[in-house]
Amino acid sequence: MNFKIISILILFLLLISFAVSAQYMEVALVSDVGGFKDSSYNQQLRNSLNKVAENLNLKTDYRESDLMTEYQDNLNYFAENNFDLIWGVGSTMEQAVKEAAQMYPETNFVLFDGIVEEENVMSLTFKRKEEAFLAGVVAALASDNAKVSFIGGQKTEKIGHYQLGFETGVKSVNSEIEIISRYVGSFNDFSAAKEISAELAAENVDLIFYAAGPSSRGIIETALENNIKLISLDAADIDLAPNNMVTAVLKNTDHLVKMLIENYSNDNYINEIKEFGLADNAFVLEQDQLSDMLSSEKRTKIEEYKQQFLAGEIEIPSAP
Incomplete structure (x- = not known):
C-alpha cells in the first residue's frame, strides 16, 4: 500500500515538473556582424530580452555572428533545437531568415528592422x-x-x-x-x-x-x-x-520586445509585416x-x- 502511494506521488511530481518545464518559452537572438557589444541594436535587443526574462518564464539563448556567412547556421541551430521564437537583426539578415523560415515552417522567426515575406516571420519595420x-x-x-x-x-x-x-x-x-x-x-x-x-x-x-x-x-x-x-x-x-x-x-526595444513576447505567451501573436511608429511608443530619445x-x-x-x-x-x- 505504501509502495503504491509513493509511486503515485512520484508520478504526480513528475507530471507537475513536466508541466512547469513545458511552460518555458524559449527565445533566441542571433546578432548581425556588429555583435553584442556594438552599443546598438544587437546589444539593446539582448538587454531587452534579458529584462523580459526576469519577469516571465522565459529561457533565452544567443549566438553572435562574426561573419555574414554565419547567419544561416546560427538561425538553423536554434530552429533545430525547437526554440519558440528566433530573432534576427537588420536587413543584412533578410535572406538568411527567409531561408531558415522556409526550412523550418513550424518555427516562428522575428526580424528586427527588416522585411521577410514568409508566413512564419514577424517583420518589425519602422516609420x-x-x-x-x-x-x-x-x-x-x-x-x-x-x-x-x-x-x-x-x-x-x-x-x-x-x-x-x-x-x-x-x-x-x-x-x-x-x-x-x-x-x-x-x-x-x-x-x-x-x-x-x-x-x-x-x-x-x-x-x-x-x-x-x-x-x-x-x-x-x-x-x-x-x-x-x-x-x-x-x-x-x-x-x-x-x-x-x-x-x-x-527604437524602443524594451517596449517592443516585451509586447511581442507577451503577445506570443497570450496567443495574441500574428506573424506579419508590422510598421511601428510614435503611436506604438516605438521610439525613444x-x-x-x-x-x-x-x-x-x-x-x-x-x-x-x-x-x-x-x-x-x-x-x-x-x-x-
Whole structure:
C-alpha cells in the first residue's frame, strides 16, 4: 500500500515538473556582424530580452555572428533545437531568415528592422518619418543659429523619409529656422561626408542630423573640429562625440520586445509585416545625453510636440 502511494506521488511530481518545464518559452537572438557589444541594436535587443526574462518564464539563448556567412547556421541551430521564437537583426539578415523560415515552417522567426515575406516571420519595420520628426523637434530646440542640416547617405526613398520627418519636426517648432538637406551619394564615403559637413559648417550650420551609415564618421569628425551639434540614429555614436551629440533617436526595444513576447505567451501573436511608429511608443530619445545637453523646459517641449503630432495637429507630408 505504501509502495503504491509513493509511486503515485512520484508520478504526480513528475507530471507537475513536466508541466512547469513545458511552460518555458524559449527565445533566441542571433546578432548581425556588429555583435553584442556594438552599443546598438544587437546589444539593446539582448538587454531587452534579458529584462523580459526576469519577469516571465522565459529561457533565452544567443549566438553572435562574426561573419555574414554565419547567419544561416546560427538561425538553423536554434530552429533545430525547437526554440519558440528566433530573432534576427537588420536587413543584412533578410535572406538568411527567409531561408531558415522556409526550412523550418513550424518555427516562428522575428526580424528586427527588416522585411521577410514568409508566413512564419514577424517583420518589425519602422516609420522613419516619425522617428526623424523627433530629431527635428530636438534640433529646433537645440540650435542657437537657427540654421540646421540633414545629411543622408544615398538619396533613396527610405532615407528621404528621414529628411521629410526631420524638416517637419524643425518647422513645427520654428518655421523661421533654415534647413539645408544634403546627400553624400554613398553610405561608405568618409571623405565626401567630411567635405559636405565642412561646407555646412562654413555656412554657419550649428546642428546636423544624419542618416549616412559608415560615412557618418566624416560628419562626426567635422563636428568635433567645428563645434557642431549632432543628432544620431545610433547610440554608439555618443561615445565618439559626447560633447557634440545632443541625443540619439532610438527604437524602443524594451517596449517592443516585451509586447511581442507577451503577445506570443497570450496567443495574441500574428506573424506579419508590422510598421511601428510614435503611436506604438516605438521610439525613444537617449535620455542621459539629452539631459546633459538640453534644459528640462526644452525636454518638456519635445513631449508637447510629440503629443501634437499624435493628436493630428502636425502632419508629415508624403513627398517633398
